[in-house]
Amino acid sequence: MKRVSIILLMVVSLFFFTDSCKKKVKTEPVKEPEKIERVEETTPRIDRPVLTEEEIFEKKSLEELNAEGNLRKIHFDFDKYDVKDDMKPILHRNADWLLKHGSAVITIEGHCDERGTIEYNMALGEKRAKTTRDFLESLGVTGIRMQVVSYGKNKPIVRGVDEQTHYRNRRCEFVIIRK
Amino acid sequence: MIDYQRSKKIVTPVFVLLFIVMGGMILLPAQQEVRIRIREGMPMIPVALPEFHFIENSIRDNELKNELYDVLWKDLRYSRVFKLVPKEHYKYIQKFNPDNIIYKDWASIQANILISGKLEVSGEQRIIFSFKVYDVKSEKFILGRNFGGKKEFVRLIAHRAADEMMKHFGEKPIYTSKVVFVSDREGSDEIYIMDFDGKRQKRITFNDYIDLMPSWSSDNEKIMYTSYRRGTPELYIFHLYTGKTGLISTGGVNYSADWSPEDDRIVYTSSKNDGNTEIYLRNMKTGKEKRLTFNRVIDTSPGWSPSGKEIVFTSQRSGTPQIYTMGEEGTNVRRITYEGTYHDNAVWSPDGTRVVYVSRIEARFDVYVYNLKNNTIAKLTENAGRNENPTWSPDGRHLIFSSNRSGRYQLYTIDYDGSNLKQLTSKGENKMPKWQKK
Structure with a gap:
């Protein structure tokens, strides 16, 4: 019985002790904030610069410009060197690009399929390149910006004997050589 | 001797006519008339080319000798001026001896011209080819040349000999072209x-x-x-x-x-x-x-x-x-x-x-x-x-x-x-x- 009364006394005294400690902590009442503090971004802010088309053009290498296919090739009929009606829209687009990028200088390469002799195809390829140049000139592209060269049948894109192959090889290609 | 066109016409006149007519009508309707024509010209001259000999005391080099012979043979065969008497026919007559030519033998196998060649190979990579041409019917020596040069030019030496044959018979040489x-x-x-x-x-x-x-x-x-x-x-x-x-x-x-x-x-x-x-x-x-x-x-x-x-x-x-x-x-x-x-x-x-x-x-x-x-x-x-x-x-x-x-x-x-x-x-x-x- 004596042991129990001692434990009880200890528990009671502990209770009073903690109670007296609690009373010692001062608490301030939380007030509604009156001032609005400004929080600002700490990371430095650098925007991606918006380049003009001209600046984009300047930055690209000739290889990149040519690889992008800004100037699409056109094809011709068998043994013919006049610009086909269905190729004219392509030349219009090519002319628009050349007018937009007035410093670009191009080579127009005339090519033929293998169904002509080497010598005659040299002349035919040159005729194709020149009628193409004349067409672009009529759309406002200055002639001195366009060189022409014929490769005849010496540089086919694809090898083969069917009409689809021949069609792909009968072409003018536009290569940007200066900008 | 061989008039190709005439013999063809005599033997197969109908076929020739048929070929021209049918060729013109069916095969090539939009073309000018196309005929295969053999150019008129001299008949080819039959030539015998027996094996070449080595000159005495010279180094024997059979490969070189065979190459020289082979190139000259092919040149003459290509010429359309000469025709070569087949080698098998040489077996029917006495073996060729350049020091004692039996013309009648060569005439018997239809050779009009006989070519004799001697090859000398010396130590320092040089060869000399002696080339003699005989007319079988008149039994006369008609052309002779010696060509010397490095072994590597053996083909050229044969071509030079073939050119001399062409020149002798009034033709343009083509073999060194x-x-x-x-x-x-x-x-x-x-x-x-x-x-x-x-x-x-x-x-x-x-x-x-x-x-x-x-x-x-x-x-x-x-x-x-x-x-x-x-x-x-x-x-x-x-x-x-x-x-x-x-x-x-x-x-x-x-x-x-x-x-x-x-x-x-x-x-x-x-x-x-x-x-x-x-x-x-x-x-x-x-x-x-x-x-x-x-x-x-x-x-x-x-x-x-x-x-x-x-x-x-x-x-x-x-x-x-x-x-x-x-x-x-x-x-x-x-x-x-x-x-x-x-x-x-x-x-x-x-x-x-x-x-x-x-x-x-x-x-x-x-x-x-x-x-x-x-x-x-x-x-x-x-x-x-x-x-x-x-x-x-x-x-x-x-x-x-x-x-x-x-x-x-x-x-x-x-x-x-x-x-x-x-x-x-x-x-x-x-x-x-x-x-x-x-």
Whole structure:
């Protein structure tokens, strides 16, 4: 019985002790904030610069410009060197690009399929390149910006004997050589 | 002795007639009448070529002896001037002894000419070939030559002997003549040179740009060719014996040059003035130029006549590419192909009587020979790929052309009558052959 009364006394005294400690902590009442503090971004802010088309053009290498296919090739009929009606829209687009990028200088390469002799195809390829140049000139592209060269049948894109192959090889290609 | 045409007509007159009529009506409805004609000429001379002997005390080298014999045999067989008595027939007569020739034996196996050869091989890689020619009927020694040189020139020594045979019988020597051509065997199109028989092929331009359309100068010491080394086709001269290369500055785009066989003038295609492809004549000594064609269509592929007074060329003035001739002033234009829609690559024969050209019918290119004297046409190739760029041998009996009959373009030789076809190249693609003009 004596042991129990001692434990009880200890528990009671502990209770009073903690109670007296609690009373010692001062608490301030939380007030509604009156001032609005400004929080600002700490990371430095650098925007991606918006380049003009001209600046984009300047930055690209000739290889990149040519690889992008800004100037699409056109094809011709068998043994013919006049610009086909269905190729004219392509030349219009090519002319628009050349007018937009007035410093670009191009080579127009005339090519033929293998169904002509080497010598005659040299002349035919040159005729194709020149009628193409004349067409672009009529759309406002200055002639001195366009060189022409014929490769005849010496540089086919694809090898083969069917009409689809021949069609792909009968072409003018536009290569940007200066900008 | 053998009149091929006459015997054919006698034996099979009906067949010949049928062939011409049916060929004209069925096979080639839109073409000029095409006949295979064998050129009239001397019958071939029967020649016996017994085995060569070694000169006493000389080093025996059988391989060398056999090669020399083999090259001379093949040269004579190629000639169309001589025909060789078959070796098997030599077995029926006494063995050939150069010190005691029994002419009657050789006459008995139908030999008119007998060639005796002796070979001396000395220690320091040199050989001497003694070559004697006898007329069997008159039993006379008619020609003798000794050729000496390094062992590696054994083929050339045989060719020199064959040339002497041709000269003795009043024919143009062809066996030491060379052929230039274009090959891509080492990458880009470059110019190569070889012997007439396709042997000893060697590259002569090394610029790694596209080089095309070589042509021989009249002295056989220079080659003019078309090269893209400055971006567009321009003409260059290559000096074969100094190795120097020079640009022909004529301005504009220039290609397809042909050098006069008589002097230092070239004809070539250019678009330098009004931008249209026209034919120009240039004197290489004075640099003076003359424009020969004036129209809005394609004029190209000019080539000289053997006299250096006329030019054969391709023009589209009638709507399709056709072959024309004109004088050196650009006057007297004469059209020589009428039917068919595509002709090019015309080359005048060395005797001036024929023009070889390429004609396209339904995407096939074949080689044709037009006879200017009797207006007949012979077709040399048929149903075997595309056949292009024929070039005449200096004696006009053979041609070399390019064909893709075996896949890629290769060079082939064929006789004037379409016989004896043989492939000469096999590495890479080979095209645009030009045989020396003389």
